[in-house]
Amino acid sequence: MAFWDRGAVPLDDVAAVAAGRLEVRQFVVGPIQTNCFAVVSGGKAMVVDPGAEGARIADALSDAKVELVVATHGHADHVSGVSALVAATGAPFAMAEADVELAMCARRNHAFGITYDDDAPRPDRLLAPGDVVEAGAARFRVLAAPGHTPGGIVFLGEGDAQGIAFVGDTLFAGSAGRTDLPGGSTADLTRTLARLRDEIPPKTHILCGHGEDTTMSWEVAHNPYLR
Template identity: 55%
Template sequence: MAELRQFVVSPFQTNCYAVISNGHCMVVDPGDQGARIAQELKDVTVDLIVCTHGHNDHVSGVRALKEATDARFMMPEADYAWAKEHSGKVDGSGMAYGEQIPDADELLHDGDTWKLDELSFEAIAAPGHTPGGMVLLGEGFAFVGDTLFHLSCGRTDLPGGSHAELMETLAKLKRRIPASYTLFCGHGPETTMAEELAHNPWLQDGEHATDGMH
């Protein structure tokens, strides 16, 4: 059975997740604390580091984690050049933290699949919060990054954001993610697709709330 560990990182309380299967681990969005996460995961083999999008609060710890573990680093191609230039520098918040990302071992595209031990994953393109945002779809769960939150969604006022694209992405996720799935968000609490379909105003036809905040 898979194990999930969660760390809260970065100045913006970003959720970092470690999925573990038979001692093999995939880290999702290490924020700015790669060295700390490597220490926390010394009891397993970190094989993969995957980022849902290119913002500093999700990627600026990749270099330290990769150097400590020699894991493969994967992230969306559409966010890679921007993240390569801006990671570790002053970002949209006016803050600088973490380090520049290393070269990616693999750039992800819509529909790409991979395995961690016995677990299978698929990348679903989820532009809107950033041009290259992706949802990482597992078996019974999904890492949704800053695309979807409990009763909210990601902001679109940062460079590269698009409200229209985010609305199209949310409509696609309604079709792609089963109601029974658990959603692990980039900030805030986990939720379920059933909960969001029932109560998230951004997933209701013809209803919209104020824009998200992360």
């Protein structure tokens, strides 16, 4: 398994980051280079999409208390590190109900025949649109994002985390998530992207499940899936 600790994501125009109150760290994990992110605020952390190498992610966050592990969706490359991370930190795990079965059978359902660490455990908390998850002073509101999977969700920052969104595989720089895997729906993804265009403010940094980050304003101007 690959593990690349990329350190802090440069988000200096986010006020809390510039003031040193908030940090977003990035880890690239697994055979298809999935982005895992950790939000650290006041010594407390929330980890988004630990797709592999959960124990190594925990070690890399030894200076913070991991209080919550969340998943944007249930594919193996986003959840197969959850069990090891939860075992190492004792943190609860949360995701949307519609993807729980997919996540708990993630290795079997992976489309590329790649071996992953583990299936996800049963979540301790089920997330629904409008719910809020927190790490220290950083808050994220849950937005529904079906299409890539039935239970896809986006975490949109509020408070100290305003200006940040974790979108998983719903949206990429210049592209959008595939819908040809079991449970995917092009019609649902089209509706999701149209709604997110209105719900996510233009200056928001979009932190994607694979590849580079972007901004909502750039995507609205250039991404054919958002035009």
